[in-house]
Amino acid sequence: MKFAIESITKNSGRLGQLRIREGGPELRTPLLMQTTKGGSIPWLSADVFESHVSQKPQVLQFTLSTMDQMAEALAQWNSGDRGVSDYVGFPGHLNVLLLRDPCETTPSGGNDRDIQPLFTRRGRESLTPERYMEMVASIKPDIYQGLCDADTNAESAKKRVQKSVDRTEKFMHYIYEQRGKVPSTLLAPIVGGYNTFARTQSIKHAREQPAGSYGGYILEGFHTNGLTATTVDTDKLLPIVEHCVKQLEEDKPRLLPGAFTPLTILELIAQGMDIFDTSYAYCAALNFKALTFCFVQAGEKQVPFLDVTDDANKENFSPLLKTCSCLTCQKHTRAYLHHLYKTNELLGPILLMVHNLHHYMAFFETIRETVAKDKMPELMELVRKQNGDAQVDYSIAANTKVITKATMGKGFAAAAM
Amino acid sequence: IPPLTYKVVAECSVTKARAGLMTLRHSEVNTPVFMPVGTQGTLKGILPDQLIELNCQILLGNTYHLGLRPGIETLKLAGGLHKFMGWPRAILTDSGGFQMVSLLQLAEIDEHGVNFRSPFDNSQCMLTPEHSIQIQNAIGADIMMQLDDVVKTTTTGPRVEEAMERTIRWVDRCIEAHARDDDQSLFPIVQGGLEVPLRQRCVSALMERQVRGFAVGGLSGGESKHDFWRMVDVCTGYLPRDKPRYLMGVGFAADLVVCVALGIDMFDCVFPTRTARFGCALVDSGQLNLKQPKYKMDMEPIDKDCDCSTCKRYTRSYLHHIATNESVSCSLLSIHNVAYQLRLMRIMREAIQKDEFPHFVREFMKRHFQSDPIPAWIREALAAVNIQLPADQEKKDELEEAPKAERKQEPTKSMTQPAATS
């Protein structure tokens, strides 16, 4: 893996070039990885993604918690000349293996000195560093993260935070020792909650390793995934991230998984973070929200979301977002999306995910241009206020609406009276 | 130009099979055709563009469900179902009566129509032939069905005759109520249970009406396969040659092949998309239940000769891991299963056009049943249209309809019944 910084500015963060595989495509940071579940982009077949979202090379963000059961099959598959991206239907695309699924809240507990819990669909599995390295060797991702205890957030007690650092250090002793046995690039995990001392200690352990031990950093322990990332308090998050960034090696990419809001993403990029994922677009689609926030200077007042569950959409035959060129907005209406929600049809989240990914990926295109022009403060201002006066709220409320018979259309029975 | 024209393109010189071209307002349809079921204005996890890529020419929508959601007012405002769901090609709708009778326990039928309790406020409502047509006119499908008097296929006695006679009376009410005859074609439904004379009488009565095609109803509801094929055979024997014939609710591969041989042109069934949800993939030998452990390390596609987007990219092994776990698996298997059904129909059309259909039927049955005995009803049905199948290696006729895991499909009763949703 090769990473080169193109430019760094005080207000806009850094622009970089990342080549994950030799001979592979050169990617630009700030980079958006495609979050996956069981190796697939949520709801979208590879065919739909390539036909209607993007044909450019992607970095697939795999998670062990949704792919652990595939390790055995992958060991056999990888003995040929095809890799794990081919196995999940995305030949030629790149991949990063994480432990936890950023789309879902990771349950707390189950940690221990020698094992790390892995929450899968089948329940909790116990991961030892030995077992973890075996699985990484079977799955053979391009990049994988170091094993760590990241079960912390802004509320964690000092003792809990210290434990996460100590356990991570212990796991990583083994992993640094064994890393030569897998060809994949390692990301050094940085944990320590919101505690500056603990973060420093965690970074120190990584930086003590001989040169070339790892290719980048993954910062965890700020939230526990799922919607918890959308509500992190940036007043607490940004100072601790700044504290970490100062101590990280500059020439290594910094990855920060989780469904941070668009505004938080911009602030994190300004701080010098490089790699994020699409879990925010997923969480919005899961809760029937279409992303509609504005990130180009257009002068129009915008709202961050369109709530598809809202009955006001029932007979609204306009697209989710007028200015959007995605398949969903070109061919389908709010009324149809609302109908698909009401009938609990699978096409609903498919169409929403097509739009949300389209929108979010375009947002990242704009971000890269903005960083290059050093115009981040202006973009932040636009995203923060959406051309209105007050700061808009980007947090995603879990959809708790229940579809009842009373909310069904009455047209049928009315005609039959 | 009438909203439906049909012409026979080729006829099998041995069986009653025929290949045709049906031209509708929204699409040309090559027959014999399988119509995937998009109950609520969408086909389980498949984009309209993907269906077009599979060369699907016509979909089925359910009037009962669409009438409830989004409701006819919304459909009218949208300009009909085609626009509402973004599907530019043809649609066929049922009358809503069958689903009402099968889904609502309190539905009762009298001369006026189907009495039912509204599923949203429990009030007493009635679906009359006129109402069914009004709703179907709002939906705007290319082909619509008359409201018929539905009885269980296993019903015997005078109720069967009453239902058949009422169905004929109701078709006149439907024709009278039909307000968009320039755009939409109304099909009457042949009823008459399992009794040959009733079926004959029904066909000849319906043929006196001005209609552009016919449906055969009241089958595939749990009757014996012996009765099933004979009723199909009787109906196609009396129906006019120059109009399309639609057999409602039939969609298992072997049934499709037999009924094409008997002269049916149109089919629908929820089975291909429903079985996909349970992790099952259709192949010539029946279906693969991909959840089975034996597929865990199987690095082949579902069917290496299938050119669907799923078989091009995914192995059985990967599908094994995500089937029923990740919702994308439902889309992936639905695509393959719909592709399978559509390909089977295309191969049959081509065989009929080359006049090689009997050869195709023999080869298909060999692949489908492999070393299992071919059920007696299939032998009889095919013999009735002059196809003799080679004798089984061992005679095991008594096993005729015993369902077998994997190879054969599940017992017909639970799956041929059109159900609430696909």
Ligand SMILES: [Zn+2]
């Ligand atoms: Zn869009």
Ligand SMILES: [Zn+2]
């Ligand atoms: Zn296929």
